[in-house]
Amino acid sequence: MSGTGFSLWLSLRVALLATAVVLPIGVLIAHVQARWRYPGHGLVTTVVLLPLVLPPTVTGYYLVMLLGREGLLGAPLHQLTGASIMFTFWACAVTAATMALPLVVRTVQGAFEALDPTYEEIAATLGLGPVATFLRVRIPLAWRAIVAAGVLAFARAIGEFGATMMLAGNVPGRTNTMPLEVFSAYLAGDDARAHVLVLLLTVVSAVVIVVAERLARRPIG
Amino acid sequence: MTVSIASSFRDIGTTLAAAFEAENPGVAVQLNHGPSGMLARQIEDGAPVDVFVSAGWPEVERLQKKDLVAGEPVVVARNRLVVVVPEGSPWIGKEPRALLESSDVTRIASGDPATVPFGAYAKQALEAAGLWTTVQPKLVFASEVRQALTYAEQKAVDASLVYATDARIAKHAVLLGDVPGAAGLRIETVAIRTPRATGETAGRFLASLRGERARKALVDAGFTLPVP
Amino acid sequence: MDVQPALEFDVVLHAGGRSWHHTGRMDRPGTLVLFGASGAGKTLTLRALAGLTRPAGGHVRCGGRVLFDTATGVVVPPQSRRVGYVPQHTGLFPYLNVRGNVGFGVPRATRATRVDALLAELDLVALGDRAPASLSGGEQQRVAIARALAPGPQLLLLDEPFSALDRAARRELRAWFAAHVRAQAQVVVLVTHDAEEARSLGDRLVLVEDGATVAEGAPAEVLGRS
Numbered sequence: 001m002s003g004t005g006f007s008l009w010l011s012l013r014v015a016l017l018a019t020a021v022v023l024p025i026g027v028l029i030a031h032v033q034a035r036w037r038y039p040g041h042g043l044v045t046t047v048v049l050l051p052l053v054l055p056p057t058v059t060g061y062y063l064v065m066l067l068g069r070e071g072l073l074g075a076p077l078h079q080l081t082g083a084s085i086m087f088t089f090w091a092c093a094v095t096a097a098t099m100a101l102p103l104v105v106r107t108v109q110g111a112f113e114a115l116d117p118t119y120e121e122i123a124a125t126l127g128l129g130p131v132a133t134f135l136r137v138r139i140p141l142a143w144r145a146i147v148a149a150g151v152l153a154f155a156r157a158i159g160e161f162g163a164t165m166m167l168a169g170n171v172p173g174r175t176n177t178m179p180l181e182v183f184s185a186y187l188a189g190d191d192a193r194a195h196v197l198v199l200l201l202t203v204v205s206a207v208v209i210v211v212a213e214r215l216a217r218r219p220i221g
Numbered sequence: 222m223t224v225s226i227a228s229s230f231r232d233i234g235t236t237l238a239a240a241f242e243a244e245n246p247g248v249a250v251q252l253n254h255g256p257s258g259m260l261a262r263q264i265e266d267g268a269p270v271d272v273f274v275s276a277g278w279p280e281v282e283r284l285q286k287k288d289l290v291a292g293e294p295v296v297v298a299r300n301r302l303v304v305v306v307p308e309g310s311p312w313i314g315k316e317p318r319a320l321l322e323s324s325d326v327t328r329i330a331s332g333d334p335a336t337v338p339f340g341a342y343a344k345q346a347l348e349a350a351g352l353w354t355t356v357q358p359k360l361v362f363a364s365e366v367r368q369a370l371t372y373a374e375q376k377a378v379d380a381s382l383v384y385a386t387d388a389r390i391a392k393h394a395v396l397l398g399d400v401p402g403a404a405g406l407r408i409e410t411v412a413i414r415t416p417r418a419t420g421e422t423a424g425r426f427l428a429s430l431r432g433e434r435a436r437k438a439l440v441d442a443g444f445t446l447p448v449p
Numbered sequence: 450m451d452v453q454p455a456l457e458f459d460v461v462l463h464a465g466g467r468s469w470h471h472t473g474r475m476d477r478p479g480t481l482v483l484f485g486a487s488g489a490g491k492t493l494t495l496r497a498l499a500g501l502t503r504p505a506g507g508h509v510r511c512g513g514r515v516l517f518d519t520a521t522g523v524v525v526p527p528q529s530r531r532v533g534y535v536p537q538h539t540g541l542f543p544y545l546n547v548r549g550n551v552g553f554g555v556p557r558a559t560r561a562t563r564v565d566a567l568l569a570e571l572d573l574v575a576l577g578d579r580a581p582a583s584l585s586g587g588e589q590q591r592v593a594i595a596r597a598l599a600p601g602p603q604l605l606l607l608d609e610p611f612s613a614l615d616r617a618a619r620r621e622l623r624a625w626f627a628a629h630v631r632a633q634a635q636v637v638v639l640v641t642h643d644a645e646e647a648r649s650l651g652d653r654l655v656l657v658e659d660g661a662t663v664a665e666g667a668p669a670e671v672l673g674r675s
Contacts, residue, residue, distance in 0.1 A: 069375060070375065086377050116540075118538070121499075122540045124500075124528050125499050125500070136553075141544070169361050169372075169377075170364065171360070172362065176362075187262050189265055189283055
């Protein structure tokens with residue numbers, strides 16, 4: 001069942017890439033939002049959280065409007081490079097990342113806001129500048145939340161379906177992720193295949209959860 | 222009465238259902254549409270559907286194997302499988318075969334042969350024409366034939382393999398020609414009655430799909446009439 | 450010749466609708482005790498000396514360096530002040546052991562040696578690999594002070610370091626402080642409301658009351674008077 005193998009590998013790659021990109025970006029956004037009140041603060045919160053609240057097809061629609069062949073950003077991109085992101089691996093990754101980002105920001109921002117400022121003040125008196133304090137104090141203190149955010153992001157990314165179909169389509173051997181394959185097998189009446197795919201997805205998710213629990217519990221440094 | 226109609230049959234099916242309702246007061250026709258594969262699956266899962274108009278035989282045969290077809294299937298119309306390209310495409314006026322063989326063409330929209338008839342027909346046709354191995358790596362699967370057409374209209378693909386009836390309503394896509402190898406295929410819209418359907422209504426509806434009014438509407442829409 | 454005082458400050462602080470005006474001066478290294486009842490703004494003054502709070506006006510000079518001066522607009526950020534700060538609730542980093550905490554502000558190249566040396570000097574070697582949560586109150590205070598001392602600060606600020614401890618622990622800690630910390634020849638500003646502590650540890654005492662410095666001098670004198 002090489003098709004299944006490919007889909008699994010594809011979904012894993014998409015989810016890992018999306019998580020790897022979205023975690024640092026999400027943590028930074030969470031840091032900014034937790035620390036400073038600036039004009040536009042509320043707007044940023046709204047925009048970042050939108051994919052969490054909107055129906056996936058609506059988010060998918062916006063992504064196509066933005067990145068499709070004739071989209072706001074997609075059209076100039078096509079002019080410059082002759083390429084479009086639609087129907088590519090990158091479309092899967094971008095969609096998954098878009099859906100996962102709000103989960104990271106929300107989880108980590110809450111943790112940052114709950115931190116006792118004393119620790120960072122002490123770090124300052126010990127000679128650490130803002131960047132060092134962020135890396136050596138803020139992140140370790142919020143570590144459990146960051147790991148949890150990573151798990152959530154991964155889960156959301158690997159299960160992303162509705163919006164992905166719109167931007168990435170169903171290109172066998174290129175963008176047919178696991179959830180899409182499950183749906184296709186279901187539609188084709190191929191329950192045997194559907195069962196195998198569902199089982200694989202469940203096992204992968206369970207493994208991720210276990211690994212993340214271990215990571216969260218380990219003290220660092 | 223609940224009628225599931227394939228997306229390629231949607232517009233004409235809606236018109237014919239309305240006409241049937243008008244001629245049969247007391248009958249309300251509830252329409253359900255989607256790709257044929259999905260509609261078949263719904264019936265397999267026990268959905269309360271009385272009549273199913275499929276865009277092809279594979280889905281009907283699938284249901285027959287599970288004893289979900291009452292009586293004989295009725296061929297309602299015939300269709301052709303064609304190649305369409307986005308308007309402004311450099312391939313306008315050229316032969317479909319040349320486009321399908323060209324290495325400049327990188328994306329062609331069709332359907333998943335396992336889940337939608339227009340995908341299965343495309344595969345059969347291309348295999349018969351010896352083009353399947355060339356075309357397969359370039360395929361992008363649309364979930365239903367109208368989406369495949371949209372892909373062409375949006376210039377997201379270089380070409381789409383759709384029904385002649387869809388090519389007719391295209392606004393920003395141009396018909397190139399028949400899909401090579403499709404001439405020998407039985408591309409037929411097939412209607413069946415499910416075992417659930419009680420009474421006469423379902424049978425009457427099927428009969429109406431072969432009636433005079435239906436035949437006129439089908440021809441207008443670009444279908445070919447079934448062999449009587 | 451003008452010898453710079455080891456520490457000299459005169460700050461005006463506003464918080465929660467109240468104002469404080471605190472001053473203090475140490476001509477030579479030693480321990481300055483800020484003495485007064487709770488709520489007298491002593492913590493705020495320590496934070497101002499550390500650079501964590503900006504006073505509304507005044508100046509802070511430490512051993513010839515100007516850390517803060519509204520007249521010239523100088524505001525040195527905390528990380529550049531070479532100040533050690535131990536708040537009332539220690540704030541030991543929960544995710545590091547004692548060695549990790551103590552060496553936190555020391556550059557990596559010299560960290561290991563400095564931590565070893567300091568733990569030995571302060572009689573804390575046995576605690577090296579322990580987690581902060583497993584330490585007693587007194588042990589936590591000692592580690593927090595060690596951490597503040599490790600980078601070699603000019604000024605050490607302690608906010609009621611012994612108040613949360615029972616009498617026995619307090620006495621033990623005072624002895625430890627006298628034996629080890631004072632020997633580091635720092636300028637120490639110690640906040641307390643315990644007279645016994647002030648008398649035994651302070652070289653100089655500033656009495657604060659009603660938002661202002663009321664008296665300044667040798668502890669025995671100032672406290673003896675009131």
